[in-house]
Amino acid sequence: MKVTPIYKIITGLFLLSIILASASYVNLHVFAASSGSTIGSVAVEDLSDGEVKKQLNRAINKWKNSELSVLVGGEKVLLEAEDFQFNSDESISTYKNRTAKPWYAFWRKTPIVHEPLQVSATVSLVEKISEHTKQNSDEIASQVLEAASYLRKFPLKIKDADFSIEDGERISFQAVPVKDADLSNIVALAKQLDGYIFEPNKPFSFNSFIEQEEINNDRSLSLMASALYSNVLQSSFEITERHQAEEIPTYVKPGYEAIVSPFLDKDLKFISKGTVPAKIAATVSGNELKVSLYSLSGSPEVLVYEKDRRAIEPRTIYRYMSNLAEGDSKTVEKAKPGLQVYIYRTITDENGKTENQLMSQNYYHPINQVIETSAKQTAPIDNSSEPTTDGYVENQQGTDQGLGEPQQEESTSQQPMPSKDKNSKDDSELNSSKEPQATTSKNGGSVPKGSHYNKTGDIVTPNDSK
Known part of the structure; x- marks a missing residue:
């Protein structure tokens, strides 16, 4: 009896185990999927290829029978089942290729795969989107197909598509001179703002937008905010917060500036009320900041x-x-x-x-x-009156008034008059002794000896006293 060497027996057993494992792997791969895997969000765990196709077709038909609509910037676009073309066979084939592994790597686990359904758009879908939204229909159609490939629920709210400057029209422009001290800050802000898209009905806050930039110079921030506000002012945007300068601005026209300060809680806020997006272009050339606002067709004048x-x-x-x-x-x-x-x-x-x-x-x-x-x-000099040679002033009203003469109160006229006796002097003698002596008349002529000025400024002669 011939004895088989032990090494041949071991080799044969090893080859047999490989063949059995490979057969088991092939059988599992053909008739079942890895645990947790999906195709178009449909679970295909423990299903054969035929069962997988039935499940996919059932899910696609259910999705097509639901309301298919798209919301783009507040505009609702109704779609139909005929606008989509699904390919279940291609979807299954792609899934199998992604989960396949070499026969000799039987010890590896089958990967979990979430494969989208193969779906394409008809011409009618693109036309409907282009007609109702006036935006980049190809970009929006791409978002619609992505949602359909996973059978997501509609209505679908589409993110506003980007558009190039060539696609839109410039609706406003503002150039602002920049000082050297602000130049580096303005360049950094312009790079951040350039290409930004304002989506319809989405509020915008300038302070929130620039909070990631480490710029604490209110003058530079206000310069950029003013350039932006000047553009927004010339659009149909609703402006919800804006602060004017205290002094007349020189970098933009008065009334076109916007002062911002994160520290003082002064912000520039606005919101687009249109149905199409708007895009900002911001560049710095030399010491001049140039900011433009572009929009797709459909913007109001x-x-x-x-x-x-x-x-x-x-x-x-x-x-x-x-x-x-x-x-x-x-x-x-x-x-x-x-x-x-x-x-x-x-x-x-x-x-x-x-x-x-x-x-x-x-x-x-x-x-x-x-x-x-x-x-x-x-001390101010009263030039309305002129002094005379005898110490009196003649004012513009034509009355004479003695300088340095004590003021007499009206109440003195009410005092009792002294009684006359033989030793009392008459008024002329009394006045002549108390009143200033007059040497000349008002017209420059001579006056009798003993003449004097009375309290009213008139000249009293000795004959008048008799």
Whole structure:
């Protein structure tokens, strides 16, 4: 009896185990799928190829019988089952190729695969999207097919498709001069803003948009915000928050600026009320920032204008300074007029309907002139009257008044008069001794000796007293 070597027996057993394992693998691969795998979100675990196809067709028919619609920027587009073409056989074949493994790697586990259904769009689907949305129909159709390949529930809300500058039309433009100190900040902000798409009915906050940029310069931020606001003002966007400058701006027209400050909680906010997206283009050339707003066809026409523009005249303010020499003065702040201006816009839609809107009431306070002058001033001289040679002043009313003469109160006339006796003097003698002596008349002529001025300024002669 011939004895078989032990190594041949071991080799034969090893080959036999490989053959059995391969047969088991082939049988499992052909008639069942790996645990947890799906095709078009349909579970294909423990199903044969025929059963998988039945499950897929049943799920596709159920999906087609549901309401198929797409929401694009608030516009609803109704679709039909005939707009989609599914290929179940191709889907299964692709799935099997992805889960296949070499016969000799029988120890490996079958991978879990989530394979989308093979589906294509008909011409009618693209035409419906293009007709109703006026946007990039190819991009939107791609999003619709992706949702259909996993049999997702409709209505489907489509993200607004991107579009190139060549696809849209420029609806506004603003150029802003940039100082060297702000140039690096503006370049960084322009790179972040360039190409940004404003989706319809989605609020936009400038402070939230730039919070990722480490820029704490309010002047630079306000410069960029003003360029953006100037463009948005010329569109149909609804502006929900905007702050004006305190002084008349020089980098944009008054009423077109927007001051922002994250620290002071001053923001620029707006929202697009149109049905098509808008796209920003922002570049810096030399020391000039250029910002444009583009939109696809369908945007309304907008006219921006101003009314009630008037200058606000400044005042002159004097400051009396004790440290200035008498008669000295200097201007420490020059005067600058203020301004009041109201900004309006008129929006005309594609049907010819117009709407007038008051966008802002802007008031820029004037800068008053400030003059510092010496507080050491000489007492003012009354030039309305001239002194005469006898010490009296003749005023413009034509009455004479004695200088240095004590003021007599009216109540003295009510005092009792002294009684006359033989030793008392008459009024002329009494007045002549108390009243100032008159040497000449008012016209320059001579007067009798003993003449004097009475209390009313008239000349009394000795004959008048008799």
